[in-house]
Amino acid sequence: MKSDFKFSNLLGTVYREGNIVFSPDGTCLLSPVGNRVSVFDLIHNKSYTLDYEHRKNITAIALNPQGSLLLTIDEDGRSILVNFKARTVLHHFNFKNKVRSIEFSPDGTHFAVAAGRFVEVWKTPDMAEDRQFAPFVRYRVYAGHYNDVTAVTWSNDSRFILSASKDMTARIFSLESKDKSVKMSLAGHRDYVVKAFFDSTQEIIYTVSKDGAIFRWEYTERPGEEELPEDEKTMSWRIIAKNFFFSESSLKCCTFHSKSNLLIVGFGNGEFRLYEMPSFTLIQQLSMGSNGVSTISINSSGEWIAFGSKSLGQLLVYEWQSESYILRQQGHFDSMNALAYSPDGSRIVTASDDGKIKIWDIVSGFCLATFDEHQSSVTGVVFAKKGQVMFSSSLDGTVRAWDLIRFRNFRTFTSTSRIQFSSVAVDPSGEIVVAGSLDNFDIQVWSVQTSQLLDQLSGHEGPISNLSFGLEANAKLASASWDKTVRIWDIFARSQTSEPFDLTSECLSLSMRPDSKEFAVSTMDGKITFFDIENGRMVREIDGKKDILQGRYREDEFTSANSKRGKHFTTIAYSFDGLTLIAAGNNNSICMYDLPNEVLLKRFKVSLNMQLNGTLEFLNSKNIVDGNAVDLVDRSGELSDAEENHKADLRLPGSHRGDIGLRSTKPEVRVMCVGFSPTANAFAAASTEGLLVYSVDDSLIFDPIDLDIDVTPENTLLCLKEGEYLNAIAMAFRLNERYLIHKVYEGIKKDDVALVANDLPVIYVPRLLEFIGSIAMESQHVEYNLLWIENLITAHGKFITKNKHMFMKGLRSIQRFISRVVKDIVSYGYKINYLSEFLLVSVETQELKLENDEDEDVIIEDISEPENEKDEEEGEINDEDDEDEEGGWFGPGEDGKKYTDNFSNSDSESDDEE
Known part of the structure; x- marks a missing residue:
C-alpha cells in the first residue's frame, strides 16, 4: 500500500467569501473556498483545487490578462503570487492592510490594490534586464479618500483608475504623471459607493451606491459656457443622469461589461437584474434564492455571468441570452457528518x-444530485454491495433507502418507538439493514424487501456509537457502544447470543476489515485496538495520543502541546487490503498507520486556516491582554457597518457550533468521517473546511531497478515498429513514461492482442489493467479497450482471483468504465436503430413515389423550352419557380405536381444562347 498521498481536490463547498473571476478566455471560473482557490472548467465540466493554503480566508483574487499569474489576498492583507498554469507558488507578500479589491490593468503591466483608504499601484512581476525576478515593486500610492476604498477599476487603455470608497465618493487617478490634472473627486451619493466603471469610450463614468442609486457622469463644460471659446471653457466631470433601482433590499454588488454596455446588480434578498446602459433599460430580473448575492463577475465575451452567495455557499453561472444555467452548485449549509x-x-x-445528502462525482468534482427528504441531521450513509442502492440514517427517526439509478427514495424504515438513529449498516447481500441509536440500547433490524422490522438486538448497556458489516458473504455484524464493549452478531443464525469484547474505555468508532476476519475500534483514551473475530482475541493495539496534533483555541492560555482536548480518534477506516488504517477526530490531524508493523506511516494536517479554532500551536503573548484573548473583545461598536461584525460570541461554553442564528461563531477544525476509495488510490475526509480528497499519482513513481542500458524510449519505439510487441510493452512499463505506454498500447495490432495478453508476465498485468482503466473514460477506442480487457482476464483469471488485492484498483476503474461508457454506447445503438428504420422507410416511400410517377408516364425532360420562352415573354412565369444549385428549376406541371429539371449548367447556357 503506497503512502505518498497528496491533496488533490476539495469537494462539498464551492464558494465561501470574496470575489470570483473568469479566466481570460472565459471558460474557467476561479472561486475562493475558505483559504484555498477552486477552479471550475465550464467547458470540460471539471473542477480542481489549488494545493496551496492561506493562513486566513481569502477575500480578494485577481488573474492577469494573460492568464499566467494569480494573486490571492487573505483578510490580513497577506498575498500569495501563483503561476496559474504551472500551479506553483512564486512569492509571498504582506500589504500590511486590509485589502478589499485588486485588479490587473488591461495591458497586464500593473495591478491596483484597494488597501485601507489608499489605492496602491504595483508593477506586475516579471523578469528584469539582469534576469532577476522582481515579484513586487510598488509604482505609486494614491491618497485622497477619508474612508476605506471598496473597489478599484481600470480604464480600457490602462491609463486611469477609478476608486470607490465608503466616504460616499469616487475618485479618478492617472497612472502617468502628465495626466495629473485629471485627478478629481466624484461626490453626490448618500451612501457607500459600491463600484465605479468607465464605458468603452471612456467618456462616461457610472457610479453605483449601496442605497440603489446610479449616476452617469460625462466630461463636459460648465453650464452657461457653451458660447465661450474652447480655450476659455471649464471642462469637468458632471452628473448627466440619475437613476434608482427601487429594490426592497440594499445593493450588495455590481459589475459592468463595457463592450456590450451591460450592467448587472445584485441585492441582499437574492435578486439580480440586468440593465442596458446608458438608457437604463431593464433586460432581466431574476432571483437566486432568499439570501444575498455576495459577488458578481462576467466573462470577456459578456455571455456568462457568475454569481456567488456567501450565506448559502452557492455558485451560479448564468447565460443571460438563452436564460439558462451553465453551472449551479451549492455545498452543504452545515457540517458534514x-x-x-x-x-x-x-x-x-x-x-x-442540514438534512441533505449530496452525491459528488470524483472526476468532475461536481454535485450530481441532492436528497432532502430527511427532516433532521443525517448521521450515516452506506452503500449496498452493487452500488445501486444507498441507505441513510437520521435523527428524524427514519432510515431511508435510495435508488441511485432513478434518484428517489423507495423505502423508509422506522422503529416501534420514536428514536434518533446515529449509525447504519447493510449486509453484503443488501437484504438486511440495521441501525443503532444513542437513545435506545437496542439494534434495529429490517428487511429491505418488505420494510418490516425483523428484530431488535438487545445486549448493550449503553448508547450504540457505531455498526459495521464486512464485505464477504455471510458477514457478521459488529457493534460498538459506550458501555466499553464491542459485540459480534450473526444476523442469519437461529440464536442471537453474542460474546462481548471488553475494552478499557468508551468506544467511539468501529471499522470491519473487508475480509470480515478482523475489526478495529477506537476508544476515548486515544487507543485503537484490533481483534481477531475467529479466535476472539486481541491482535494489536496502537496508542494514538502521541500522534495527534491538537492545536490551541484562541481562549486557551497554554500551548497545543499541553492541551488534553481531542486526544482520541472519532472515525477510523480500513484500506481495501486491510494493511493500512486511517484515523481522525476532533483535531487537526489525519493519521495513516501501517498495521503489520504498527507504525505511523504519514500524518496529514487538515488545515492551516487560523480562523478555525484548533490550528494554532504556540501561545503568542501579544494576543493576550489582561488575561483574555484579544479576539474575544467585543468591538462591534467600533465598526461602522454592522454587517462586518464577524466576531464570535462564545458566551455558551462547550458549544462546538455556537449559535446558528448568529452565523458568526468561530468553528473548530475537526474531521467527522474518513473513508478509503475502493480503487486504493485515494481517501477522503469530511472536515470543517469541506470534503478533502487525497490521492496518489502513480505516474510520478519511477523505479530504476529493472532498467539496463538497452531500455530506452528509442529502443522501445524500435521494438514496436518491428512488431516485438511484448518487449515493447515491457520496456515501456519499466520506463514508466505514460506517453510511451500509451503509444505502445495503441500501436499493437488488433489481431495480436490475444497473443500479447496471453504471454504478458503477471507482474505487468495489474499495471496494464490500471492503465486501461485510467484512459478508457476518455479514449475513443472502446472496442479495442474491451478486447484487451477480455483477453487479459481470460488469460490471467486464476492469478487475478488469487491476488485480488493487487488488481482491486484496476478492476474498479474498469468497472467504472463499463458502467458509465458502455451504457452510452448502448443508447447510441438504439438511436442508430431508430435512424436506420427511419431511413429505410424514407427509401421505400421514395421508391413508391417513383413507381407512381412512372405509372403516370410523366417524363421530366418532355417539358419543352419554347413554352418556357413564351411564358417569359408573356411574364407568366410562376413565382414558386426556384433556381436550384445545379441550374435546374422547380415548377408545376400540367397535373399540378412539381418536377425538377436536371439539366446541367452548361446545357442551360447553350440553350439560352440558341
Whole structure:
C-alpha cells in the first residue's frame, strides 16, 4: 500500500467569501473556498483545487490578462503570487492592510490594490534586464479618500483608475504623471459607493451606491459656457443622469461589461437584474434564492455571468441570452457528518447536519444530485454491495433507502418507538439493514424487501456509537457502544447470543476489515485496538495520543502541546487490503498507520486556516491582554457597518457550533468521517473546511531497478515498429513514461492482442489493467479497450482471483468504465436503430413515389423550352419557380405536381444562347 498521498481536490463547498473571476478566455471560473482557490472548467465540466493554503480566508483574487499569474489576498492583507498554469507558488507578500479589491490593468503591466483608504499601484512581476525576478515593486500610492476604498477599476487603455470608497465618493487617478490634472473627486451619493466603471469610450463614468442609486457622469463644460471659446471653457466631470433601482433590499454588488454596455446588480434578498446602459433599460430580473448575492463577475465575451452567495455557499453561472444555467452548485449549509464511496470508486456521498445528502462525482468534482427528504441531521450513509442502492440514517427517526439509478427514495424504515438513529449498516447481500441509536440500547433490524422490522438486538448497556458489516458473504455484524464493549452478531443464525469484547474505555468508532476476519475500534483514551473475530482475541493495539496534533483555541492560555482536548480518534477506516488504517477526530490531524508493523506511516494536517479554532500551536503573548484573548473583545461598536461584525460570541461554553442564528461563531477544525476509495488510490475526509480528497499519482513513481542500458524510449519505439510487441510493452512499463505506454498500447495490432495478453508476465498485468482503466473514460477506442480487457482476464483469471488485492484498483476503474461508457454506447445503438428504420422507410416511400410517377408516364425532360420562352415573354412565369444549385428549376406541371429539371449548367447556357 503506497503512502505518498497528496491533496488533490476539495469537494462539498464551492464558494465561501470574496470575489470570483473568469479566466481570460472565459471558460474557467476561479472561486475562493475558505483559504484555498477552486477552479471550475465550464467547458470540460471539471473542477480542481489549488494545493496551496492561506493562513486566513481569502477575500480578494485577481488573474492577469494573460492568464499566467494569480494573486490571492487573505483578510490580513497577506498575498500569495501563483503561476496559474504551472500551479506553483512564486512569492509571498504582506500589504500590511486590509485589502478589499485588486485588479490587473488591461495591458497586464500593473495591478491596483484597494488597501485601507489608499489605492496602491504595483508593477506586475516579471523578469528584469539582469534576469532577476522582481515579484513586487510598488509604482505609486494614491491618497485622497477619508474612508476605506471598496473597489478599484481600470480604464480600457490602462491609463486611469477609478476608486470607490465608503466616504460616499469616487475618485479618478492617472497612472502617468502628465495626466495629473485629471485627478478629481466624484461626490453626490448618500451612501457607500459600491463600484465605479468607465464605458468603452471612456467618456462616461457610472457610479453605483449601496442605497440603489446610479449616476452617469460625462466630461463636459460648465453650464452657461457653451458660447465661450474652447480655450476659455471649464471642462469637468458632471452628473448627466440619475437613476434608482427601487429594490426592497440594499445593493450588495455590481459589475459592468463595457463592450456590450451591460450592467448587472445584485441585492441582499437574492435578486439580480440586468440593465442596458446608458438608457437604463431593464433586460432581466431574476432571483437566486432568499439570501444575498455576495459577488458578481462576467466573462470577456459578456455571455456568462457568475454569481456567488456567501450565506448559502452557492455558485451560479448564468447565460443571460438563452436564460439558462451553465453551472449551479451549492455545498452543504452545515457540517458534514458522514461519507461513503460507491463500490466502483467513481462517486462520494456526503451527509450533513442540514438534512441533505449530496452525491459528488470524483472526476468532475461536481454535485450530481441532492436528497432532502430527511427532516433532521443525517448521521450515516452506506452503500449496498452493487452500488445501486444507498441507505441513510437520521435523527428524524427514519432510515431511508435510495435508488441511485432513478434518484428517489423507495423505502423508509422506522422503529416501534420514536428514536434518533446515529449509525447504519447493510449486509453484503443488501437484504438486511440495521441501525443503532444513542437513545435506545437496542439494534434495529429490517428487511429491505418488505420494510418490516425483523428484530431488535438487545445486549448493550449503553448508547450504540457505531455498526459495521464486512464485505464477504455471510458477514457478521459488529457493534460498538459506550458501555466499553464491542459485540459480534450473526444476523442469519437461529440464536442471537453474542460474546462481548471488553475494552478499557468508551468506544467511539468501529471499522470491519473487508475480509470480515478482523475489526478495529477506537476508544476515548486515544487507543485503537484490533481483534481477531475467529479466535476472539486481541491482535494489536496502537496508542494514538502521541500522534495527534491538537492545536490551541484562541481562549486557551497554554500551548497545543499541553492541551488534553481531542486526544482520541472519532472515525477510523480500513484500506481495501486491510494493511493500512486511517484515523481522525476532533483535531487537526489525519493519521495513516501501517498495521503489520504498527507504525505511523504519514500524518496529514487538515488545515492551516487560523480562523478555525484548533490550528494554532504556540501561545503568542501579544494576543493576550489582561488575561483574555484579544479576539474575544467585543468591538462591534467600533465598526461602522454592522454587517462586518464577524466576531464570535462564545458566551455558551462547550458549544462546538455556537449559535446558528448568529452565523458568526468561530468553528473548530475537526474531521467527522474518513473513508478509503475502493480503487486504493485515494481517501477522503469530511472536515470543517469541506470534503478533502487525497490521492496518489502513480505516474510520478519511477523505479530504476529493472532498467539496463538497452531500455530506452528509442529502443522501445524500435521494438514496436518491428512488431516485438511484448518487449515493447515491457520496456515501456519499466520506463514508466505514460506517453510511451500509451503509444505502445495503441500501436499493437488488433489481431495480436490475444497473443500479447496471453504471454504478458503477471507482474505487468495489474499495471496494464490500471492503465486501461485510467484512459478508457476518455479514449475513443472502446472496442479495442474491451478486447484487451477480455483477453487479459481470460488469460490471467486464476492469478487475478488469487491476488485480488493487487488488481482491486484496476478492476474498479474498469468497472467504472463499463458502467458509465458502455451504457452510452448502448443508447447510441438504439438511436442508430431508430435512424436506420427511419431511413429505410424514407427509401421505400421514395421508391413508391417513383413507381407512381412512372405509372403516370410523366417524363421530366418532355417539358419543352419554347413554352418556357413564351411564358417569359408573356411574364407568366410562376413565382414558386426556384433556381436550384445545379441550374435546374422547380415548377408545376400540367397535373399540378412539381418536377425538377436536371439539366446541367452548361446545357442551360447553350440553350439560352440558341
